[in-house]
Amino acid sequence: MSFADKVLAVNNDLPIRTELPVHSGKVRSVYWLTEVDSRRLIKEKGYNVAEDTPLAIMVISDRMSAFDCIWKGEGNMRGVPGKGAALNAISNHWFKLFKDSGLADSHILDIPHPFVWIVQKARPVMIEAICRQYITGSMWRAYSKGEREFCGIQLPDGLEKDQKLPERLITPSTKGILKGIPGVPEVDDVNITRADLEANHESFNFQKPEDIDRYEVLLKEGFDVISEALGKLDQIFVDTKFEFGYVTDAHGQDKLIYMDEVGTPDSSRIWDGAAYRAGKVVENSKEGFRQQLLNYFPDPDVLLNKDRMAERQALAKDNELPQSIMMDVSRTYLNIAERITGEPIQLSDNPKAEIVTILKDEYGLID
Structure with missing residues (x-):
């Protein structure tokens, strides 16, 4: 077979x-x-x-x-x-x-x-709840071009690629296209501030303003539980995306819960601890596949530039990647799953x- x-x-x-x-x-x-x-x-x-x-x-x-x-x-x-x-x-x-x-x-x-x-x-909360412990990926790309404010949070000068951030950051973005929210562009996956959430909590599907505090607590608690467990395996929990929603239990009580997946190589960056201490980043998550794609195609801007989405979709549709790339991903996912x-x-x-x-x-x- x-x-x-x-x-x-x-x-x-x-x-x-x-x-x-x-x-x-x-x-x-x-x-x-x-x-x-x-x-x-x-x-x-x-x-x-x-x-x-x-x-x-x-x-x-x-x-x-x-x-x-x-x-x-x-x-x-x-x-x-x-x-x-x-x-x-x-x-x-x-x-x-x-x-x-x-x-x-x-x-x-x-x-x-x-x-x-x-x-x-x-009933989903319409945000991608993102928590970051290190500066890398899209945040680093923006920082290296001079941006210092992320989701209303000011970062200091002098940070270096892949270094640990001065504090763990919560940098939410929109889930889907939300309309009619002042100051929030009507596009998917756009960064938002805590002030945006507070001023428009109902537009983001929060039942009450206090639930903004509640989601942040759940995000931090979940992040810490996973980060600590990965630390025991000498793996670094770099950043992750959680999703939240409301459900009603058998007693008629509404509660905010975790939705979708958590702490996976698809929704998170996970680095090998020993390699990081030696000055090298070894990805145990989808980010490794993203980097392979950026190196494989001659014009990586197609993959990074949202204005070139039609070209990007054509690239994915018209190209079969080497089997070795797909099997690299398989090994990465199976290895980290078995370790966890x-x-x-x-x-x-x-x-x-x-x-x-x-x-x-x-x-x-x-x-």
Whole structure:
């Protein structure tokens, strides 16, 4: 069996009973269950949610996204072997650690298969909550061109690339295109300040102004739990993106929870500690793949310049990357997942068939 056969690239065609169209993101597909199935599972499985909460099956894939495009490899590789299983295993590990540490809940209610989450519908806060401990990536590029203010925070002169910041920074950006907010451009993923959030908390989907403090606490708590655990593995938690939303529990209480994935190589930068102390950055995250893309194509500006998105999409569509690049990513993701979880990641020969069997036999979601 070839590597390409082991990749789960298409994840929006499972025969799960739904009433709504399947929503396919860059990496995950979401199947909203029927009201009857949602209520039945809540009762059968004893999930701590209101009895009328909509539930969804979230299926991860092995697709490789970077610079807002999906990339493929030679030999019909439509993704990276092991990537989806590694991402889910890492997120599941951190969410369990959050629970053990008394942190807030997540939207995940059940994990039927390494590629699958059963999630509750949440009302998302419309920000990408970003926390940074080091100056690198887009922040360094802007800093090196003379910018000193980031999301309303003033940075001192004299910082060097990849150095630890004087303090851990919270630098949120918009999630999606938000309209009608004074001073906030109507484009996706634009930096915002805490003052923007305070002045327009309802536009960002915060229920009350105090929840801005609450999300910052959750972000810092989650960051610290992961950073400390990675530190014990001599890995550095450089920066990360969290997402938050509101749910209602079985007692009718609204609460702010963690959404999406946390602390994964897709949503975070993770550096090898020993290499960093020796003056070298070794990426154990998607950033390594981004750097390979920047070095692989003759005009890296296409990947960095949002005004050239059409050219960038053509680049991703028309090019098959060397298999060696895709397998480098596979090794990076599987290695860091195994270090974090302490267990080998089991790769399935046919994850789709396994998912269908489990959802049919154990959850009654497939006819």
